Amino acid sequence: xxxxxxxxxxxxxxxxxxxxxxxxxxxxxxxxxxxxxxxxxxxxxxxxxxxxxxxxxxxxxxxxxxxxxxxxxxxxxxxxxxxxxxxxxxxxxxxxxxxxxxxxxxxxxxxxxxxxxxxxxxxxxxxxxxxxxxxxxxxxxxxxxxxxxxxxxxxxxxxxxxxxxxxxxxxxxxxxxxxxxxxxxxxxxxxxxxxxxxxxxxxxxxxxxxxxxxxxxxxxxxxxxxxxxxxxxxxxxxxxxxxxxxxxxxxxxxxxxxxxxxxxxxxxxxxxxxxxxxxxxxxxxx
Numbered sequence: 001x002x003x004x005x006x007x008x009x010x011x012x013x014x015x016x017x018x019x020x021x022x023x024x025x026x027x028x029x030x031x032x033x034x035x036x037x038x039x040x041x042x043x044x045x046x047x048x049x050x051x052x053x054x055x056x057x058x059x060x061x062x063x064x065x066x067x068x069x070x071x072x073x074x075x076x077x078x079x080x081x082x083x084x085x086x087x088x089x090x091x092x093x094x095x096x097x098x099x100x101x102x103x104x105x106x107x108x109x110x111x112x113x114x115x116x117x118x119x120x121x122x123x124x125x126x127x128x129x130x131x132x133x134x135x136x137x138x139x140x141x142x143x144x145x146x147x148x149x150x151x152x153x154x155x156x157x158x159x160x161x162x163x164x165x166x167x168x169x170x171x172x173x174x175x176x177x178x179x180x181x182x183x184x185x186x187x188x189x190x191x192x193x194x195x196x197x198x199x200x201x202x203x204x205x206x207x208x209x210x211x212x213x214x215x216x217x218x219x220x221x222x223x224x225x226x227x228x229x230x231x232x233x234x235x236x237x238x239x240x241x242x243x244x245x246x247x248x249x250x251x252x253x254x255x256x257x258x259x260x261x262x263x264x265x266x267x268x269x270x271x272x273x274x275x276x277x278x279x280x281x282x283x284x285x286x
Contacts, residue, residue: 078276
């Protein structure tokens, strides 16, 4: 039987509830991916459906991808950027960054929905300078074939290479697939593992059915094999697994617990850089 994970609801604070798949008791990470959150769909009525006040990160990169709606990203690098459907934000925290995320009203969109993932940086790059990249839908390489649309958001896969800056061998892709499409069969190398998340619709893989909120796991050297049972939207993620254990507290990720403890102290003492335009912040959890 193919292994899989089922997302669970989690309140991130500020009444923002998401479906979290990683980390899980059964699987702490897939390749270098240590967090996987699916937010929405929620109706956009006021434009304030998502309000995530200023908060810090270290030791990781966050990737935000939208299916519907608009979110404004602001950070301590003085970046202010709206992200819209099929666009991607890559934010590398490194030694430390602070950002906020707020939805906004746009009459073109009736719902807000998207995916945010976190990638643990390699040990040698955990303290690199923070950075931010934004990519439109047209900037990402796309493979289209017989009812399947494969957008590579990061890394390398199927002969494609994303323009996003990555710091370890990985792949991350948005997939649209119709229910009449032939079965997909993509071989992983003996160094790569993968997860395939069902955001919309449902799929069948190795004789098992998977609905929204499920992530199918594929071990190193096996095939990512699936067939859509209806028109579906999927996220493929993976790469070479982490070689060192990661300590995780709140938004801090590091191979060194002392680094996390210092980050906790810095945030408690308000010593992180400020986000222009933000006057409030999320306090350090107990």
